[in-house]
Amino acid sequence: MNEIKVTSADEFDIRDWLRTDLMPHFMCPGCGHGIALRALLWACHELGIGKDRLAVVSGIGCSGRTGAYIDANTFHTTHGRPLAFATGLKLARPDLTVIVISGDGDSLAIGGNHLIHACRRNLDMTLVLLNNEVYGMTGGQVSPTTSAERFTTTTPAGNMEPVFDACKLAEGAGASFVGREATLQTPALKDLFKAAIAHKGFSLTEVISDCTEIFGRKNALGSSPEMVLKQKKVMIPAHTDNRVPEPFKPHPFETGVFVRQERPEYGEVYEALRARVREKGK
Amino acid sequence: MSTLQNIQGNAACAAGAIAAGCRFYAGYPITPSSEIAEQMAARLPKVGGTFIQMEDELGSMAATVGASLGGVKAMTATSGPGFSLKQENLGYAAMTETPCVIVNVMRGGPSTGLPTRPAQADIMQARWGTHGDHPIIVLAPHTVREIFEETIRAFNLAEALRVPVVVLYDETIGHLVETVDLTPPQPEDIVTRTFASGPAEDYLPYAAGEDMIPAFPRPGDGYRTHTTGLTHDERGFPTQDPQKVDAFMKRLLGKLERHAKMIEKTESVEVDDAQVLIVTMGTPARAAKTAIRQLRDEGIRAGLLRPVTLWPFPEAALRAAAKGKRAVLVPEMNAGQLILEVQRVLGGAAPVSGLNVFNGEPIAPQQIAQAVKELVK
Ligand SMILES: Cc1ncc(C[n+]2csc(CCOP(=O)(O)OP(=O)(O)O)c2C)c(N)n1
Ligand code: SF4
Ligand SMILES: [Mg+2]
Numbered sequence: 221m222n223e224i225k226v227t228s229a230d231e232f233d234i235r236d237w238l239r240t241d242l243m244p245h246f247m248c249p250g251c252g253h254g255i256a257l258r259a260l261l262w263a264c265h266e267l268g269i270g271k272d273r274l275a276v277v278s279g280i281g282c283s284g285r286t287g288a289y290i291d292a293n294t295f296h297t298t299h300g301r302p303l304a305f306a307t308g309l310k311l312a313r314p315d316l317t318v319i320v321i322s323g324d325g326d327s328l329a330i331g332g333n334h335l336i337h338a339c340r341r342n343l344d345m346t347l348v349l350l351n352n353e354v355y356g357m358t359g360g361q362v363s364p365t366t367s368a369e370r371f372t373t374t375t376p377a378g379n380m381e382p383v384f385d386a387c388k389l390a391e392g393a394g395a396s397f398v399g400r401e402a403t404l405q406t407p408a409l410k411d412l413f414k415a416a417i418a419h420k421g422f423s424l425t426e427v428i429s430d431c432t433e434i435f436g437r438k439n440a441l442g443s444s445p446e447m448v449l450k451q452k453k454v455m456i457p458a459h460t461d462n463r464v465p466e467p468f469k470p471h472p473f474e475t476g477v478f479v480r481q482e483r484p485e486y487g488e489v490y491e492a493l494r495a496r497v498r499e500k501g502k
Numbered sequence: 503m504s505t506l507q508n509i510q511g512n513a514a515c516a517a518g519a520i521a522a523g524c525r526f527y528a529g530y531p532i533t534p535s536s537e538i539a540e541q542m543a544a545r546l547p548k549v550g551g552t553f554i555q556m557e558d559e560l561g562s563m564a565a566t567v568g569a570s571l572g573g574v575k576a577m578t579a580t581s582g583p584g585f586s587l588k589q590e591n592l593g594y595a596a597m598t599e600t601p602c603v604i605v606n607v608m609r610g611g612p613s614t615g616l617p618t619r620p621a622q623a624d625i626m627q628a629r630w631g632t633h634g635d636h637p638i639i640v641l642a643p644h645t646v647r648e649i650f651e652e653t654i655r656a657f658n659l660a661e662a663l664r665v666p667v668v669v670l671y672d673e674t675i676g677h678l679v680e681t682v683d684l685t686p687p688q689p690e691d692i693v694t695r696t697f698a699s700g701p702a703e704d705y706l707p708y709a710a711g712e713d714m715i716p717a718f719p720r721p722g723d724g725y726r727t728h729t730t731g732l733t734h735d736e737r738g739f740p741t742q743d744p745q746k747v748d749a750f751m752k753r754l755l756g757k758l759e760r761h762a763k764m765i766e767k768t769e770s771v772e773v774d775d776a777q778v779l780i781v782t783m784g785t786p787a788r789a790a791k792t793a794i795r796q797l798r799d800e801g802i803r804a805g806l807l808r809p810v811t812l813w814p815f816p817e818a819a820l821r822a823a824a825k826g827k828r829a830v831l832v833p834e835m836n837a838g839q840l841i842l843e844v845q846r847v848l849g850g851a852a853p854v855s856g857l858n859v860f861n862g863e864p865i866a867p868q869q870i871a872q873a874v875k876e877l878v879k
Contacts (some may be wrong), residue, residue: 239728242739272724277568288728288739293721295571296730297564298594304561305591308568308576309721311552312526316721334564337557463754494547501548 224414225266229407237261237271239291239333246285250436252429252446253350255403257286260348262406263413276317277306279331281357282431283323283350292442300331303347314487317417318345327354328364330382338422340395346416346423349386352431360434371438390424391479397423398479402455403430404415404448405475415477421485428455428473476497505684511646512579513677513685515605515669516541518653519577521686523694524603525551526576528565530558530584534673535607538579561585563604567595570602571729573697573720575657579605581673582624583614585631593632593665594731596767599664599708599716599754601695603656606641606668607676609783610862619862620673622784623836628668629813636752637758639765640668640813642783646680652810655767658693663748663761664715670812672835674785674864698725708750709736714757758814766809768819772798776805778874779821779827779852783809785864786833792867797874804874824852829877833857833865 230457238261247254250278264274271292278287287294293316297305302320310318327335327349354372355361361374365386369378390398397419401409409427416423428451430436432444441447454472509517515538523872527542543553552569556562562578569576580588585606595602608624624631628640639659643652649671656667698705698717707727710716719725732740733747741747758765764810769787772794773779780790787808798806807823809816824830830852832841841856848854857873859865 259879272722275721292726294726294728295568296728296732297568298590301560301564301591304556304564305568305571307554307556308526308528308570309572310563310568310577311554311565312569312572312574313721333557334561335730337561436509489786490547490552494550497547 248433250432259409279326281323339395396421402428512537522657526569563591601660773805794869
């Protein structure tokens with residue numbers, strides 16, 4: 221990484237970081253995932269990460285499909301497994317900056333086991349968990365983060381299952397950096413990504429995204445700006461004691477950095493083990 | 503200098519992997535394969551490599567492929583239940599043409615089955631376990647020395663052809679201790695994939711020449727390519743264009759045939775004058791060799807054809823070996839899997855019968871001798 225800069229939104233040209241020949245992209249108008257992608261690349265830009273050394277590993281879902289547009293070494297893996305692929309990649313190639321892009325279904329349902337163990341191990345990589353509380357890619361089924369009573373194609377009478385709080389889960393599993401932001405706060409989201417990528421160890425960044433086209437429509441949440449403004453009402457920025465102004469079906473969510481700890485990083489611990497083993501062998 | 507040692511099959515597998523240049527192992531413990539993981543955990547850090555015990559077999563296969571995507575030779579080992587879980591990401595390796603080695607030490611199944619008893623009931627799973635048409639190579643050693651050799655060959659083939667390679671043997675050989683020479687191969691006998699070189703401009707990661715094997719773009723070398731399990735074009739990006747899909751699938755499925763000579767390997771024992779041809783692999787092949795000696799002492803001429811490369815199946819070698827034989831016998835520790843392929847290849851050219859044992863006991867030489875005697879009656 222080179223020097224860390226701070227750039228205004230105007231100064232950052234996302235086209236420098238995209239495979240523009242793949243445009244138009246697949247995302248629906250208003251999809252929160254695209255805003256998150258912009259914030260992520262903006263963070264990479266400010267951190268001065270070289271594109272040749274950047275590895276983006278993604279899972280399956282609309283979230284996972286975003287990785288292909290990044291002009292870097294991109295790996296679109298299998299549903300729920302990007303963290304496990306990334307674990308092998310990072311251990312084999314510690315010189316790469318590894319960022320994992322995943323969805324709420326990808327990381328919290330099918331990939332839940334890989335998630336908790338990645339938090340526990342503390343290998344240096346950043347997970348970008350795009351939480352739109354639905355399975356967007358497969359047409360809008362319920363996910364482990366779908367709010368109570370929300371309609372999805374597999375909860376036609378409203379969701380009755382409790383949700384996972386990804387950040388609490390990650391904290392409990394030992395992640396050394398945990399934070400959450402909403403797409404509506406793009407500069408804050410960029411700063412969260414920056415801090416997470418710069419952090420040595422496993423970082424989980426949960427993005428409150430939105431699936432306008434499917435989830436929004438199904439629950440009559442309005443246009444994308446309307447959805448985002450509704451999110452704002454239930455958002456509690458960290459370290460303030462804002463109350464949620466009005467009852468809104470989705471659970472209130474806090475934003476900010478919740479965990480930031482220095483913990484031995486797995487790759488470094490393993491390198492020390494190699495040295496010990498070699499010393500003994502002499 | 504020879505390095506004779508008493509060593510167990512699973513340990514010889516780990517020794518072969520290290521000799522082949524394997525520097526990454528991800529696994530999940532399961533009997534009767536765990537010794538491979540234990541050996542790799544001890545050996546890899548000494549040679550600058552990495553061992554990791556993952557949370558399950560889905561993760562260990564993913565991490566293995568992930569390491570190989572980084573340009574490092576990688577392997578995992580397991581047994582039946584774990585082999586089933588590895589199939590998902592084994593398919594990803596086949597689709598993305600990522601070299602890797604998967605060892606399956608076979609135990610009795612289905613399900614948890616007979617964890618400590620030998621079987622050969624994963625012959626078809628090894629070929630067809632993951633969904634979709636896909637290329638795969640399966641090697642079937644039958645001695646401790648051969649486990650060492652075939653593990654090295656597995657890496658060489660995986661690297662040369664950018665394909666997942668399975669090393670398949672049963673519990674008996676995995677736990678068998680033999681005195682073997684584990685002299686490491688000469689450096690020129692170790693194959694490492696060809697990494698992409700040349701200008702990054704207009705580079706096409708999945709464009710292949712005459713040999714049908716594209717060079718591998720190593721991350722960090724400036725190519726910034728995309729790897730996906732979706733069907734992709736020569737640029738590596740998803741496509742549904744029927745022509746491109748067709749061309750891609752034909753290359754993916756055709757590349758092993760193009761290199762058949764490199765892949766094929768069989769062993770023949772006293773086949774030429776045999777009345778009865780025995781076709782088998784692994785532990786039953788050891789029994790067959792003993793049975794052939796006993797039968798010949800009694801004046802009954804039997805011979806053995808043993809696929810060392812099990813998949814792609816040695817069709818031509820089998821046809822040639824079976825020519826003019828009175829009968830073909832296929833002993834196997836399952837309810838009849840290898841026999842299906844033998845029957846298909848011979849297409850009625852010789853009568854084929856099976857000797858199937860699936861009670862957790864290895865097949866004894868006497869059982870094979872008896873079956874041959876019945877056939878020549
Ligand atoms: C093993 C497997 N099971 C199911 C699927 C089908 N599938 C594709 S994407 C997806 C859900 C994605 O949801 P999420 O992770 O929340 O991502 P989003 O599309 O919402 O961004 C599912 C179930 C699959 N591709 N693979
Ligand atoms: S379906 Fe939903 S998550 Fe997927 S691109 Fe459209 S809006 Fe985004
Ligand atoms: Mg989702």
